Ligand SMILES: Nc1ncnc2c1ncn2[C@@H]1O[C@H](COP(=O)(O)OP(=O)(O)OP(=O)(O)O)[C@@H](O)[C@H]1O
């Protein structure tokens with residue numbers, strides 16, 4: 206049997222957290238760094254529905270979106286060795302979290318209201334934050350409602366004043382310490 210690390214099934218690295226905490230951006234960079242495949246549940250949903258997240262919300266509503274999200278998460282949870290970035294509301298479903306945890310190490314990316322406001326203000330792709338005048342209030346309200354749910358993780362990082370590279374280094378440190386990485390990476 207050749208000594209190849211890539212064929213050994215490893216847990217998925219799953220990023221959860223509020224909108225704008227960096228799951229998509231960090232996930233893609235981390236996957237590149239580790240040479241693992243990268244999946245984003247929002248992107249997969251857009252691809253499978255041939256609609257943007259905004260369009261899914263507008264045409265079918267949030268309930269349908271959450272149902273679709275559950276189906277996508279169930280599929281992604283069967284993957285191995287992957288880095289998975291989730292949508293910010295994935296924690297709202299215990300079914301999602303149980304699926305993701307079965308074969309994944311869960312890492313929460315957190316950020317201050319100020320950082321979230323700044324990062325989500327760059328591109329208006331998030332239907333829940335459409336009301337520009339009310340964005341801060343909505344972010345605070347959702348953060349409060351979801352705070353406990355984001356604790357449902359193996360590790361948590363406050364990304365507010367950290368560069369992307371610092372966030373990735375901190376994740377890699379945690380993964381190495383926890384024995385989640387094999388080989389020299
Ligand atoms: N640590 C960071 N420092 C500076 N900018 C960051 C950091 N993390 C993410 N960003 C920027 O914030 C913006 C939002 O990031 P991203 O789309 O990855 O967030 P997300 O968690 O995937 O959000 P969503 O839940 O809406 O999908 C991007 O422009 C990204 O480059």
Ligand SMILES: O=C(O)C1=C[C@@H](O)[C@@H](O)[C@H](O)C1
Nearest residue numbers: 224247258292293294331332
């Ligand atoms: O926090 C949320 O509920 C969301 C986050 C985004 O990733 C998207 O999944 C969508 O905009 C909803």
Ligand SMILES: [Mg+2]
Nearest residue numbers: 228229247290
């Ligand atoms: Mg994202």
